Amino acid sequence: MTSILVSQLAEYSGQSVSLKGWIFNFRSSGGLYFLQFRDGTGFVQAVVEKSGVSEAVWGACEQVTMESSVALSGTVSEHPKKPGVFELRVDGLKIIQRASEYPIAKKEHGPDFLLDHRHLWLRSPRQWAIQRIRDAVITAIYAFYHQRGFIKIDTPIITPNACEGATELFGITYFDEGQAYLSQSGQLYLEAAIMSVGRGFDFGPTFRAEKSKTRRHLTEFWMMDAEAAFVEHEDSMKLQEEMICAIVEHCLMHCQQEFTILERDTTPLKKIKAPFTRLTYTEAIKKLNELGSDIKFGEDLGNDDEGLLTRDSSVPVFVHKWPASIKPFYMKVDPANPDLVLNDDLIGTAGAGELIGGSQREDDYEILKSKIEAEGLQGEEYQWYLDLRKYGSVPHSGFGLGLERTVGWIAGAEHIRETIPFPRLINRFKP
Amino acid sequence: MTSILVSQLAEYSGQSVSLKGWIFNFRSSGGLYFLQFRDGTGFVQAVVEKSGVSEAVWGACEQVTMESSVALSGTVSEHPKKPGVFELRVDGLKIIQRASEYPIAKKEHGPDFLLDHRHLWLRSPRQWAIQRIRDAVITAIYAFYHQRGFIKIDTPIITPNACEGATELFGITYFDEGQAYLSQSGQLYLEAAIMSVGRGFDFGPTFRAEKSKTRRHLTEFWMMDAEAAFVEHEDSMKLQEEMICAIVEHCLMHCQQEFTILERDTTPLKKIKAPFTRLTYTEAIKKLNELGSDIKFGEDLGNDDEGLLTRDSSVPVFVHKWPASIKPFYMKVDPANPDLVLNDDLIGTAGAGELIGGSQREDDYEILKSKIEAEGLQGEEYQWYLDLRKYGSVPHSGFGLGLERTVGWIAGAEHIRETIPFPRLINRFKP
Numbered sequence: 083m084t085s086i087l088v089s090q091l092a093e094y095s096g097q098s099v100s101l102k103g104w105i106f107n108f109r110s111s112g113g114l115y116f117l118q119f120r121d122g123t124g125f126v127q128a129v130v131e132k133s134g135v136s137e138a139v140w141g142a143c144e145q146v147t148m149e150s151s152v153a154l155s156g157t158v159s160e161h162p163k164k165p166g167v168f169e170l171r172v173d174g175l176k177i178i179q180r181a182s183e184y185p186i187a188k189k190e191h192g193p194d195f196l197l198d199h200r201h202l203w204l205r206s207p208r209q210w211a212i213q214r215i216r217d218a219v220i221t222a223i224y225a226f227y228h229q230r231g232f233i234k235i236d237t238p239i240i241t242p243n244a245c246e247g248a249t250e251l252f253g254i255t256y257f258d259e260g261q262a263y264l265s266q267s268g269q270l271y272l273e274a275a276i277m278s279v280g281r282g283f284d285f286g287p288t289f290r291a292e293k294s295k296t297r298r299h300l301t302e303f304w305m306m307d308a309e310a311a312f313v314e315h316e317d318s319m320k321l322q323e324e325m326i327c328a329i330v331e332h333c334l335m336h337c338q339q340e341f342t343i344l345e346r347d348t349t350p351l352k353k354i355k356a357p358f359t360r361l362t363y364t365e366a367i368k369k370l371n372e373l374g375s376d377i378k379f380g381e382d383l384g385n386d387d388e389g390l391l392t393r394d395s396s397v398p399v400f401v402h403k404w405p406a407s408i409k410p411f412y413m414k415v416d417p418a419n420p421d422l423v424l425n426d427d428l429i430g431t432a433g434a435g436e437l438i439g440g441s442q443r444e445d446d447y448e449i450l451k452s453k454i455e456a457e458g459l460q461g462e463e464y465q466w467y468l469d470l471r472k473y474g475s476v477p478h479s480g481f482g483l484g485l486e487r488t489v490g491w492i493a494g495a496e497h498i499r500e501t502i503p504f505p506r507l508i509n510r511f512k513p
Numbered sequence: 514m515t516s517i518l519v520s521q522l523a524e525y526s527g528q529s530v531s532l533k534g535w536i537f538n539f540r541s542s543g544g545l546y547f548l549q550f551r552d553g554t555g556f557v558q559a560v561v562e563k564s565g566v567s568e569a570v571w572g573a574c575e576q577v578t579m580e581s582s583v584a585l586s587g588t589v590s591e592h593p594k595k596p597g598v599f600e601l602r603v604d605g606l607k608i609i610q611r612a613s614e615y616p617i618a619k620k621e622h623g624p625d626f627l628l629d630h631r632h633l634w635l636r637s638p639r640q641w642a643i644q645r646i647r648d649a650v651i652t653a654i655y656a657f658y659h660q661r662g663f664i665k666i667d668t669p670i671i672t673p674n675a676c677e678g679a680t681e682l683f684g685i686t687y688f689d690e691g692q693a694y695l696s697q698s699g700q701l702y703l704e705a706a707i708m709s710v711g712r713g714f715d716f717g718p719t720f721r722a723e724k725s726k727t728r729r730h731l732t733e734f735w736m737m738d739a740e741a742a743f744v745e746h747e748d749s750m751k752l753q754e755e756m757i758c759a760i761v762e763h764c765l766m767h768c769q770q771e772f773t774i775l776e777r778d779t780t781p782l783k784k785i786k787a788p789f790t791r792l793t794y795t796e797a798i799k800k801l802n803e804l805g806s807d808i809k810f811g812e813d814l815g816n817d818d819e820g821l822l823t824r825d826s827s828v829p830v831f832v833h834k835w836p837a838s839i840k841p842f843y844m845k846v847d848p849a850n851p852d853l854v855l856n857d858d859l860i861g862t863a864g865a866g867e868l869i870g871g872s873q874r875e876d877d878y879e880i881l882k883s884k885i886e887a888e889g890l891q892g893e894e895y896q897w898y899l900d901l902r903k904y905g906s907v908p909h910s911g912f913g914l915g916l917e918r919t920v921g922w923i924a925g926a927e928h929i930r931e932t933i934p935f936p937r938l939i940n941r942f943k944p
Contacts, residue, residue: 087711089922104708106904122711122742123662141693151905179906180877201705202904210709218662224655231518231554233648238935239670239695239718240683240733242943252671252685254695257724261940264685264695266671273933274632274944277535280518280553286717287670293688303670311553312533386583427762445610445634466632466944471635474535474582475610494935503706511693512673513897 083155090224091158091168100155101170102178106205115143119154122338125207128154128170128459135173142175149205151178171308188361193499195410200504201513214502215333216489218340220285222332223306223483227283228324233310235275235282237268239289243463252301264289269480270467271289272309273443276478277470281310285485292504292507297497298435300486302506309480312493315414315424315442319400321463322428322438323356325483326398330354333492346494350432351397358428363404366391380405388429388436395431401428411453413441426481440481478491514586519555522589522599531586532557532601533609536577538635546574550585550601555770556638559585560602566604573606579618582609582638609802616674624930631935642771643931647920649771651716653763654737655915657756663739666706666713668699670720674894681734695720700911701843701898703740704874707909708901714739715914724939728928729866729915733937741910743926746845746855746873749910752789752832753859753869753901756914757829761785766924769905771873777925781863784827789859794835795823819867826862833857844872844882857912865922871912878902 086099103121110116113132118125130143146152155174161167186202196203199209203209227234240262242253256262276282284307291301292375328349341348347428361369370377373390383391383401392399403422406415413423425441444450450471454464461468489501499505504513517530533553540548544563549556549597551886561574577583585842586605592598592767633641656779658665671685671693687693699715722732722881744752761782772779792800797818801808808814813820814832823830856872864882875881881902885895892899912929920932930936935944 089662102907103711104907122707122709151906151907157932168640178908179902181904184904199897204706205709209783213666213710214664216667220665221655221659224652226653229781231520233645234651235644235934236718237940238733238937240720240942252687254683254685256683256942257939258724259940259942269634270934275635275644276553278553278636279644287667289671291688304667329766340911412531439647466630469632470608471549473612473615474580476535476582477609503666504702506669506671508688509690511669511671511687511690 085406087123088119088126089335091126091170092125092166093111094158094204095160095168096158096171098155098157099170100152100153100174103151104151104205105148106207107144107148110143116147117143117146117152117154117172119152120205120207120210126170128156128172130172131174134171135175139173139175142150142177144228145177146175146412147181149181149202151181152176153178170415180319182411186233193497197499197505197507197510198513204503207343209500211337211343212266212493212495213503214340215493215503216485218333218336219329219485219489219492221284223285223325225310225332226328227281230281230321232281232283233279233309235272235279235284236286237265237271237285237307239265241265243460250293252289252291252375267305267308267482268292268307269482272307272480273478274466274470275478276309276311277474283308291323295508297499298487299507300505301499301503301508303498303502304485306483306485307480308483309478311476311478313479314477315402315426315479318440318442318481319360319426320404322400322426322440322481323358326358326428326437327354327356329488330492340493344493344495350396352494354431355397358397360397361397361399361401363401363422366401379507380407382408383427385435389433392429392431392433395412398437399429399432400426401429409441409460411450411457414444415449424479430487430491432491432494434487436484437488437491438481438483440479442477442479445475445477447475517629519550519557522555522557522601523597525589526599527589529586529588529604531584531605531727533584534582535636536579536583537638538579538582539577546577548574548577548583548585548603548606549654550583551636551638551641556853557599557601559587559603561603562604565602570604570606573608576608576611577606578612579615580612580633582612583607584609624928627937628930628938628941629944635934638672638774639942640931642768642848643711643920643924643926644772644934645771646768646924647916647932648830649764649767650760650916650920650923652749653760654714656763658712658739659757661712663712663714663741663853664710666699666703666715667709667717668696668706668715668738670696670718674891679723683722684721697721698736698913699738700740703738703911704909705822705897705901707740707742712739712741726939728930729918730808730938731929732787733918733935734933734941737914737916739914740909742907742909744910745834745908745911746857747873749873749912750791750833750857753831753857753871753912754789757789757868758785758787760919771924775820775924775926780817781827782923785862786828789828790826790830792822792830792832794832794853797832807832807916811838813839814860815860816866816895820864823860823862823864829868830860831857836845840872841872842881842890843889845875848882850899855910861922863922863925865918866916867915868922869912869914871910873908873910876906877901878906
């Protein structure tokens with residue numbers, strides 16, 4: 083009898099196998115037990131017939147509780163009417179540990195209850211499916227960059243200064259060395275690294291001590307930053323587009339089971355193909371005004387504006403070349419119009435909001451220095467960053483992708499708290 | 514004329530190409546300039562003959578400084594005596610940005626100077642090679658786990674409690690929610706996740722506010738934790754062994770150029786093959802005493818002991834089944850001897866020290882609860898962790914690999930500070 087995983091059932095049709103895992107639901111009917119079994123790789127129904135098993139096995143069945151861990155043996159059987167759907171005809175069942183009364187019942191629970199029980203909530207098929215999609219997105223990103231000669235560069239979490247001055251920071255006391263902060267973005271460090279390795283990507287946790295309590299905000303979230311020497315604004319947008327297409331394609335190919343569990347209609351995902359719509363900020367404001375928004379030139383896009391811009395679009399929308407006045411110091415001034423910068427935001431379809439923010443970086447020493455000073459930042463703290471423009475400066479661009487927003491967009495998850503294993507919100511850092 | 518990367522030179526032998534990058538060194542001799550060029554993918558010598566180029570190009574040559582960024586064009590030429598070695602016969606050179614006098618000259622610099630200039634030091638061939646090996650190790654790890662059905666689980670950085678009580682922690686104030694800490698290990702969270710996904714790995718930064726100032730310590734370092742349901746002590750060691758072999762094999766296959774730059778003799782790496790030596794702690798103490806160490810049963814291994822145990826070994830050495838008294842609460846008691854736990858440390862060859870620490874986890878609710886209380890930890894804080902033993906507990910094991918120590922071991926780097934892009938040491942968190 084071969085010990086197998088649920089994901090291998092199809093290879094063992096008609097054969098005698100054993101499996102280990104958990105019972106996530108069950109019902110009995112006369113002389114039958116229907117056990118919903120999971121082992122981390124998938125789900126299968128296990129059927130126990132009283133007349134076909136020993137008394138000991140039937141007795142064990144009667145002892146099963148929700149989330150009990152069990153070892154099963156039986157014959158893999160293809161569903162007579164649904165090819166590709168399997169069940170297990172059980173001949174043996176052993177309880178490994180009989181679970182106490184499971185706190186997450188089928189009734190509706192509020193988000194606080196579920197978040198308090200995140201260590202158990204993760205087991206529900208929906209949460210399982212979202213974490214598997216998260217892994218697929220991560221996998222697609224690594225493959226995409228390695229195929230293009232980018233290497234992974236791990237930028238520091240403990241940093242002396244803010245990448246983007248305005249946002250609030252988590253501070254820590256660093257021995258006798260003074261105040262340090264948790265990184266909001268690895269971008270500046272990644273820029274230093276690509277002057278060595280040419281092309282790099284950074285993929286790690288970032289932190290924002292913002293008091294935003296929306297369905298799109300976490301205080302701790304994962305960010306993928308890519309940066310490349312000799313890549314300019316237009317080519318950077320092309321790279322972003324290719325990356326998004328590669329991620330979506332990978333998930334469509336590998337996550338059918340997960341999409342089914344999530345009842346996610348994948349038709350919209352199949353339409354995510356290059357080229358994406360490109361609007362300059364100026365065009366976007368004009369279009370928004372036509373659509374009834376009262377946004378004015380020089381203002382940031384709100385959630386409603388992002389929704390309006392993508393409402394009739396089957397592909398994400400780039401909004402690029404924003405006013406320099408509302409964008410950070412490191413973005414390169416547009417040579418064609420010094421009031422604008424060579425940046426872009428990529429807005430996802432279906433209310434996903436900003437998936438990517440990117441820009442060509444200012445590569446001129448004097449311009450960058452004066453912008454740092456104009457923003458009231460301490461030049462001394464940024465001297466190492468300025469050095470990159472002093473010793474072989476090159477045109478270069480980069481961008482950051484929010485992992486959780488991307489997972490939420492692909493999975494069709496309404497709230498970002500489901501997209502990370504243990505979400506950190508302004509009122510929560512437990513369990 | 515095709516724009517190519519140094520890594521593509523062999524495909525363009527005899528052809529006219531253009532390249533963009535940096536000059537990391539140069540010398541002139543009569544009517545010749547020898548420019549050492551790099552573009553992030555590799556290094557090549559570019560030769561400029563005064564008689565073969567325009568006055569403008571020769572003039573640009575004379576302006577080149579160390580680390581100036583340039584665009585080159587010319588013909589790819591294979592070295593007449595060294596097949597596979599290429600150079601570029603330059604016909605065009607344009608300086609993109611002429612570098613100021615580069616602070617890292619060829620003379621020896623002390624570690625503090627180099628760390629102050631880490632943003633530039635990263636460009637040296639040695640540092641470039643180490644970062645590429647780091648990327649190769651990361652790539653090998655992702656491939657290894659995905660091939661075996663593990664998915665990536667990102668555990669939280671901001672956590673309420675210590676995974677291992679004794680070590681010091683970096684604290685942060687978390688809004689109005691009280692004191693939080695930077696994670697020392699994702700293990701406990703990963704254990705919760707695998708009760709959903711079966712097999713998971715976590716790969717992210719971890720933090721220790723230890724005042725250790727050795728060549729092996731960083732305050733911020735990257736850790737890969739793997740955890741699997743239904744995997745017990747012996748199989749866990751087998752998995753660790755397979756992983757180390759897979760990493761070494763991947764680097765040998767993909768990092769020849771890097772090993773050459775580092776002057777790393779790869780003969781010892783080629784001998785890293787399963788099975789590794791397995792010593793119980795009891796056997797290890799006996800062996801150490803025979804070799805002259807005065808270590809006593811019940812004591813932790815020191816650096817010297819680790820060195821002695823691996824001195825004559827061409828493969829890493831497992832030391833397993835340690836005294837429970839010196840190991841953390843979550844390790845499973847050895848059923849054959851309640852004074853021991855089912856854990857293992859894997860010690861690298863050539864003075865690398867502990868590469869991996871792992872164990873089967875205690876899966877019995879009552880034993881775990883009493884061990885938590887015995888260590889004086891607050892049971893309440895660990896209730897979610899205890900829950901995992903209440904709702905379908907299963908035998909499971911896991912282990913953690915220190916990325917920087919592994920990179921140092923493979924690259925042959927003496928000091929761990931070279932193995933991470935921006936090292937954090939007790940007296941340094943800049944740049």
